[in-house]
Structures are given as C-alpha cells and as structure tokens.
Amino acid sequence: MMDVFIVILEAAVVLGAIVLGVKTGGLGLGLWGVFGTLILVFAFRLPPGSPPVDAFFIVIAVITAAAAMQAAGGIDYLVSIASKIIQANPKRLTYVAPLVSFAFTALSGTSNIFFALIPVIYETAYRNGQRPERALAASTVTSALGITASPVSAAMAAYLVLAAPQGFGLTSILLITIPAAIVACIATSFIQQRIGKELLDDPVFLKRVEDGTVEMAPVLAAEKKAREDAVAGGASPADAAKQARKQALNTKTSDKITHEVPEGGATAAAIFVVAILAIVVMGFFPALRPAFPDANGDLKPISMSIVIELFMFSAALIIMLVRKVKPGDVMKQSLLASGFVAAIALFGIAWMADTFISANQETIVEPLGGLVTTAPILLAVALFLMAGLTTSQSATTNTIIPIAIGASMPIAVVTAMWPSLVGVWLFPANGSQIAAVETDLTGSTHLTSVPVWHSFTIPMLVSWVTVVAAGLLIQLFVR
Numbered sequence: 001m002m003d004v005f006i007v008i009l010e011a012a013v014v015l016g017a018i019v020l021g022v023k024t025g026g027l028g029l030g031l032w033g034v035f036g037t038l039i040l041v042f043a044f045r046l047p048p049g050s051p052p053v054d055a056f057f058i059v060i061a062v063i064t065a066a067a068a069m070q071a072a073g074g075i076d077y078l079v080s081i082a083s084k085i086i087q088a089n090p091k092r093l094t095y096v097a098p099l100v101s102f103a104f105t106a107l108s109g110t111s112n113i114f115f116a117l118i119p120v121i122y123e124t125a126y127r128n129g130q131r132p133e134r135a136l137a138a139s140t141v142t143s144a145l146g147i148t149a150s151p152v153s154a155a156m157a158a159y160l161v162l163a164a165p166q167g168f169g170l171t172s173i174l175l176i177t178i179p180a181a182i183v184a185c186i187a188t189s190f191i192q193q194r195i196g197k198e199l200l201d202d203p204v205f206l207k208r209v210e211d212g213t214v215e216m217a218p219v220l221a222a223e224k225k226a227r228e229d230a231v232a233g234g235a236s237p238a239d240a241a242k243q244a245r246k247q248a249l250n251t252k253t254s255d256k257i258t259h260e261v262p263e264g265g266a267t268a269a270a271i272f273v274v275a276i277l278a279i280v281v282m283g284f285f286p287a288l289r290p291a292f293p294d295a296n297g298d299l300k301p302i303s304m305s306i307v308i309e310l311f312m313f314s315a316a317l318i319i320m321l322v323r324k325v326k327p328g329d330v331m332k333q334s335l336l337a338s339g340f341v342a343a344i345a346l347f348g349i350a351w352m353a354d355t356f357i358s359a360n361q362e363t364i365v366e367p368l369g370g371l372v373t374t375a376p377i378l379l380a381v382a383l384f385l386m387a388g389l390t391t392s393q394s395a396t397t398n399t400i401i402p403i404a405i406g407a408s409m410p411i412a413v414v415t416a417m418w419p420s421l422v423g424v425w426l427f428p429a430n431g432s433q434i435a436a437v438e439t440d441l442t443g444s445t446h447l448t449s450v451p452v453w454h455s456f457t458i459p460m461l462v463s464w465v466t467v468v469a470a471g472l473l474i475q476l477f478v479r
Contacts, residue, residue: 006044007363013039014356018349018399022390026341029392033348040355049354052398054305056347058157059394061312062109063339068316069272070333072323073265078104079116080261086120090128095189097121097135098142102185105146106178107273109153112338114143114432122439129219131196133444133455136436138192141425141459143432145181145467147393148419149174151279152308154342155393158350159418160304162401166411170283170304175478176415176471184419184467188459195458196444200224204443214441264323271322275315282307342394349390350398357402372407379404380417380468388426396421412478416471425460427451 017036021029040046069075082104089096097117105111121139125132147153151170160170199205199220208214216224282288282304289301319325330336372379379400386396397418404414424430428437428447433456437445447454 003363007360010040010044010046010356010360013044014352017352018390018395021345021349027344029390029395030341030344030346030348033345033350033352033395036352037348037355040352040359046355046359049351049356049358052158052161052347052350052354054303055154055157055161055350055394055398056343058152058160058305058308058312059154059339059343059346061309061316062152062154062157063336063343064330065272065275065312065316065319066108066110066339067330067333067336068319068325069268070335071325071329072268072319073262074268074272074319075108075113075116075265075335077261077265077269078108078113082113082117083120086117087124090124090130093121093125093128093130094134094138094193095186097124098138098185098189098192099182101139101143102146102149102181105143106150106153106181107146107276109147109150109156110335110339111143111147111432112335114140115435118432118435118439122436126217126442127219129199129217129223131199131202131444132440132442133196133446134192136440136445137195137455138188138459140432140436141422141456141463142181142185142188144393144422144424145184145419145463148421149177149181151283152276152312153393154339154346155397155421157305157308158346158394158397159401159415162397162405163411163415164303164305166405168411168415169286170280172412172478173415174280174283176412176474177419180416180467180471180474181419183470184463187466188463191462192459199442199444200227202442202444204446208441208443213443268319268323271315271319275311279304279308279311282311342392345392346394346398349392349395353399353402357406361406370407372404372409376409376413376417379409379414380420380464383417383420384423384426384464387421387423391424391427391430393421393424410475412475413472416475417468419467419471420464422460422463422467425456428454428456 013036017032018029021032024032037048041048066075082100085100086093086097101114101117104113104117117139118136121135122132125135147155148159150156151174156170156173159173163169163173196202200223205214209216286301289307291299291301294300316330320327320330382400383396386400387393390396390399401414401418405411425433428434428451433454437447437455445455
C-alpha cells in the first residue's frame with residue numbers, strides 16, 4: 001500500500017510539472033520538466049532516466065538549418081509558392097488550403113510557416129464570397145497533421161528515437177503517417193465545406209457589416225443584389241439565394257496577394273529541401289548509409305538520428321556560404337527562438353517521463369500496458385487528451401509512447417495512432433487558433449464560452465478519427 005502511495009506522489013510531481021509548465025508557457029514547459037526530474041531523483045531517490053540527447057540535437061540541427069533558410073529568404077519563397085497555389089484555386093479553397101498547409105508544414109518541419117498563410121487563406125475566401133471559417137479552421141487543424149508526417153519535426157525526432165530500437169525506421173513511419181494524413185485532410189475538407197451558413201445568411205457577419213467592422217466584399221455585394229433582383233422577378237428567397245451563390249462562385253476576382261521574396265530565397269529553400277530529400281532517401285535505402293561494426297561485430301548502418309543531424313547542420317552551413325548569410329543574422333531569426341523552446345521542452349519533459357516510467361515498470365507500465373493492449377484505441381485517446389492538455393506534440397510523444405512500447409504493442413499500430421497529436425487543438429490555447437480568429441473579420445471563425453467547443457472542434461475530431469482509422473488500415477501493409 002505504501003508503495004502505491006509513493007507512486008501516486010511521484011505521478012503527482014510529473015503531472016504537476018506538466019501543468020505548471022503549460023501555465024508558464026515557452027521555456028517553462030521544459031524547465032518545469034527538468035525541475036520535476038530533480039524532485040524525482042533527489043526527493044524520491046529514483047535513478048535518473050536517459051535524457052533524450054539524440055532527439056534534442058535533431059531539433060537543434062533542424063532549427064539551425066531552418067533559421068539559416070529564413071535569414072536567406074527561403075521561408076518567404078516557400079510562403080509565396082503556397083500563396084500562389086491557394087489563390088489559384090479559389091473555388092476549391094476548402095480542399096486546397098488544408099492540403100497546402102499540411103504539405104508545407106511537413107516540408108518545413110514546423111507549423112510556424114502556417115502563420116504566414118492565415119491572411120492569404122482569409123483574403124482568398126472573403127474576396128470570393130466564401131465563409132472564411134471553412135478553409136481557415138480546416139487548414140489550421142491539418143497543419144498539425146504535417147508535424148507527424150515531417151521527417152524533420154521535433155515530434156518526429158522524439159518518435160524516431162523511440163521507434164528505431166523497435167526496428168521501425170523513418171521510412172516505415174512516413175509510409176503510414178503521410179497517406180493517412182492526406183486521407184484525413186480530404187475528409188476534413190469534405191465535412192468542413194458543409195459547416196456554417198453562407199455569409200449573406202449569417203447574422204453575425206451582417207451585424208459586423210452594419211457596424212462598419214468589416215466592409216462587404218464586392219462579390220458579396222453583387223450576390224446580394226442578384227438575390228434581390230431574383231426575388232423581385234418572382235423567385236422564392238431560397239431559389240434566389242441558390243442562383244446568386246452559383247453566380248458568385250463563377251465570378252473571378254482579379255486582386256492577388258503577393259509576397260516579396262528576397263534575392264536568393266529560392267536558392268536557400270532549394271538547399272533545405274534537397275537536404276530533406278536526402279534524409280528521406282537515406283531512410284528508404286539504408287545501404288546508402290555508412291556501416292560500421294556493432295558490439296557483435298555485425299555491420300550496421302549509422303542511425304537516422306545521425307543522418308538528420310549531419311545533413312541539417314551541413315545544409316545550414318551551405319546556405320550561409322552560398323547566400324553569404326552572417327551567423328549573427330541566423331541567431332536573430334524567429335524560427336531559431338521557437339525551435340530552441342521546443343528543444344528545451346522536449347528535453348525536460350522526456351527526461352522526467354523516462355525517469356518516472358523506468359522506475360515504475362511493474363506498478364505503472366505493466367497495468368497501463370495491459371489496459372492499452374486490451375483496448376488499443378485507448379492509446380489514441382490518451383495521446384489526443386495529453387496533446388490537448390500540454391499543447392506539445394513532442395512532450396506528449398515522450399510521455400505516452402513509451403508506455404505503449406513497454407506494453408509490447410506492435411510498433412506499426414502505435415505509429416498509426418501517433419497522429420492523435422492533432423488533439424493539440426482541443427483547447428484554444430495555440431497561436432494559430434488565436435491568429436485565425438483574429439484575422440477573420442467576418443466573425444465566422446470563432447471561440448465560445450465553452451473551452452472545447454469552437455470553430456476548430458469539428459475539423460479536429462474529423463481529422464483525428466480519420467487519420468487513426470486510415471493509419472490502422474495502412475499499417476497492415478507496412479512492416
């Protein structure tokens with residue numbers, strides 16, 4: 001009984017550190033994780049777990065390369081491409097924007113790139129008379145799917161270190177997460193396209209127009225007049241609205257949002273992308289990696305952690321040399337600051353979780369493992385809820401995934417459920433959500449007095465159910 005009481009106290013320290021870290025924000029999550037580890041080691045005399053050194057340096061390597069690319073204008077170049085794709089397909093915006101958000105997040109390894117796309121998505125929707133909530137909310141949610149489908153994200157760094165010893169490398173992970181995420185993007189867009197009223201039928205929007213908060217877009221003004229003319233001609237209001245909406249969808253707007261790209265931005269982006277492709281190729285073809293004898297004398301290719309670190313740090317150097325970027329300019333980039341925060345959060349939480357879990361295999365891992373083995377879907381629920389509570393995909397990965405692995409769950413099944421990290425949108429506590437709400441002057445993208453019910457709730461739930469279902473089906477063919 002006393003042993004159980006002690007374990008409960010240790011668990012309280014772990015949960016308390018996570019809660020206080022989330023409340024503190026920024027570096028606080030990682031620092032509270034380290035402090036929690038200190039208490040577990042010195043107060044409860046638990047042997048310190050293994051700090052996630054490989055995962056930490058993967059994140060540092062990736063953000064260094066990304067920051068160098070940003071300093072050279074590469075991020076601006078990627079955003080300009082995404083912007084052109086989004087604006088080229090205004091009729092299919094609710095389908096195109098989420099896929100673009102997913103793809104560019106997966107490519108860059110960070111959802112920070114999505115911030116620059118928010119005003120583009122909003123303006124494209126509104127200028128074409130569409131309800132901005134549909135594309136904005138869906139794109140915000142699907143950008144998180146890009147994190148678990150990116151070979152260079154912080155969460156992937158954490159997961160790769162955990163999955164590799166189970167014989168599951170980067171290639172196998174991506175073969176599950178990428179197609180499952182694409183299926184989820186399409187399903188989310190299909191449902192989201194049917195959410196909410198058209199703007200001319202939305203009292204919130206009409207009130208904002210009346211108050212002068214937002215100016216009615218020309219295409220909406222034309223649609224409104226077409227409705228009035230149709231009604232005057234004897235058509236019913238419903239038929240008039242349907243006819244006017246059809247005309248509005250066929251109306252092309254000439255204004256385009258442009259992004260200035262610094263000279264050399266395309267080159268910097270190309271170097272970064274080539275490095276990512278090289279990493280993926282090395283994952284697909286282990287024979288391309290240098291091999292060295294292991295403890296048993298067998299030749300083993302170098303780990304993907306080392307490959308990622310070598311190629312990303314090298315990409316940063318090449319970008320700096322080719323584009324003549326000063327080291328000081330790289331240090332000033334926002335991506336470096338946000339990436340450093342992610343690395344510290346990953347390090348602290350992972351170290352604390354490993355310390356707690358390693359010392360309580362019989363008391364915690366085996367019972368929970370038995371529960372998860374009996375009802376595997378509970379792993380998806382645990383990942384979803386923990387991601388929502390911590391708002392950190394990497395911290396959630398290091399807290400929950402080891403329990404599933406310790407329970408001997410098939411790693412392919414674990415991988416299929418891993419994208420449940422889309423639960424980060426459960427509470428409106430993320431910058432992307434707040435930015436989307438604030439950008440949408442029509443008021444269609446909104447929060448409510450109920451914390452878990454907002455514009456992002458339905459697309460989040462659709463994405464979660466779909467990505468896990470698709471992943472579980474796909475993993476049957478991946479080994």
